[in-house]
Amino acid sequence: MRRVRVCVVGAGVIGFSTAVCVAEALPFCSVTLLADKFSPDTTSDGAAGILFAAKFPDIPLERQKRWFKDSFDHLLDIAQSQHSPEAGVMLSSGWQIFKEVPADKKPFWADSVIGFRFMTEGELKRFPDHNFGQAFTTIKCECSSYLPWLEKRFRAAGGSVEQRKIDSLQELSSSYDIIVNCSGLGSKTLVHDNQVYPVRGQVLKVEAPWLQHFIRDGDGKTYIYPGIHGVTVGGTRQEQDWRLQVDDGDTRSILERCGSLEPSLSKARVLSKWVGLRPSRRNPRVEREMVKLQGRRVAVVHNYGHGGWGVTLAWGTALDALGLVRQCLDDMRLQAKL
Numbered sequence: 001m002r003r004v005r006v007c008v009v010g011a012g013v014i015g016f017s018t019a020v021c022v023a024e025a026l027p028f029c030s031v032t033l034l035a036d037k038f039s040p041d042t043t044s045d046g047a048a049g050i051l052f053a054a055k056f057p058d059i060p061l062e063r064q065k066r067w068f069k070d071s072f073d074h075l076l077d078i079a080q081s082q083h084s085p086e087a088g089v090m091l092s093s094g095w096q097i098f099k100e101v102p103a104d105k106k107p108f109w110a111d112s113v114i115g116f117r118f119m120t121e122g123e124l125k126r127f128p129d130h131n132f133g134q135a136f137t138t139i140k141c142e143c144s145s146y147l148p149w150l151e152k153r154f155r156a157a158g159g160s161v162e163q164r165k166i167d168s169l170q171e172l173s174s175s176y177d178i179i180v181n182c183s184g185l186g187s188k189t190l191v192h193d194n195q196v197y198p199v200r201g202q203v204l205k206v207e208a209p210w211l212q213h214f215i216r217d218g219d220g221k222t223y224i225y226p227g228i229h230g231v232t233v234g235g236t237r238q239e240q241d242w243r244l245q246v247d248d249g250d251t252r253s254i255l256e257r258c259g260s261l262e263p264s265l266s267k268a269r270v271l272s273k274w275v276g277l278r279p280s281r282r283n284p285r286v287e288r289e290m291v292k293l294q295g296r297r298v299a300v301v302h303n304y305g306h307g308g309w310g311v312t313l314a315w316g317t318a319l320d321a322l323g324l325v326r327q328c329l330d331d332m333r334l335q336a337k338l
């Protein structure tokens with residue numbers, strides 16, 4: 001019998017996570033991952049990669065909790081294995097601090113991270129402008145290492161990879177039975193989704209090996225994340241801003257804001273500057289539909305629009321996308337019997 005041909009579009013953290021889940025769980029499918037940009041040139045490559053999340057308004061909280069927990073547990077296994085340095089996945093402890101006490105003092109993911117607690121008054125003393133804080137251990141996943149590691153795992157499961165830009169899903173209709181769309185911001189043109197928009201983010205990598213704890217301002221704009229390859233300091237959240245160039249004003253503002261949280265950063269050497277566009281949407285789109293492509297009905301599974309939380313939710317949403325691919329296969333078997 002002919003193998004079912006699956007094409008995953010996108011080589012960021014969402015595409016590779018989904019491709020690995022499908023290739024490993026469904027060995028009777030032939031899985032191709034197709035994308036125009038691969039590591040180190042995707043948005044995922046520059047993400048700080050810290051596991052955190054905000055709530056999406058219209059997705060049941062139980063589903064969001066599952067996405068977070070599935071991702072966290074998957075990456076925790078890697079962080080605690082011999083694969084940790086090659087995969088770029090490490091445990092990271094630190095503080096999220098707030099000027100005003102937030103309405104939601106205990107976020108929905110508090111039970112998934114390790115050792116979540118409120119900061120003591122003594123701990124908050126070093127942040128005199130802040131009145132509330134959370135201390136916990138989470139994970140930092142550096143995609144410039146993690147994506148090549150996932151690609152190896154995908155190839156080991158029999159997957160193949162093709163570098164190509166497509167202008168329409170029509171181009172894939174005769175070669176594949178199921179298309180999995182993980183094209184991030186590319187979905188705006190690829191599937192004409194006007195709900196997807198960019199949120200520009202600029203970060204710097206600095207050399208400051210003495211910093212071991214992350215510090216994140218609860219407003220999400222200022223953060224210091226020590227990692228395996230330097231410390232990521234940021235950032236910006238500029239909605240509908242498509243500029244990919246580094247902005248010197250943003251650089252100054254980042255160094256000033258981060259320096260006010262961690263004065264020793266004035267001694268750190270700047271290693272690099274980077275800009276990426278978060279593929280944002282009111283809610284991520286993780287669902288399936290049947291699409292008529294060149295007269296043929298083709299099953300399409302969407303998995304895109306994770307905004308500033310794509311690294312955090314990648315494995316969890318990939319497992320959901322795998323479930324949707326299974327449903328497509330069930331429908332195809334049923335059709336074949338009719």
Ligand SMILES: Cc1cc2nc3c(=O)[nH]c(=O)nc-3n(C[C@H](O)[C@H](O)[C@H](O)COP(=O)(O)OP(=O)(O)OC[C@H]3O[C@@H](n4cnc5c(N)ncnc54)[C@H](O)[C@@H]3O)c2cc1C
Nearest residue numbers: 011012014036037044049050166184186201276310311312
């Ligand atoms: C400054 C910054 C910091 C961030 N920090 C964090 C963080 O700490 N934690 C966190 O969880 N998230 C973070 N994010 C968010 C995270 O980077 C994204 O959510 C994530 O990278 C989205 O992954 P993706 O695979 O959907 O998209 P991408 O990485 O952009 O990949 C999209 C893929 O689709 C391909 N593609 C698109 N269109 C086409 C087409 N027409 N034909 C062929 N291929 C196509 C592209 O080539 C690419 O391979 C950060 C983002 C930024 C910008």
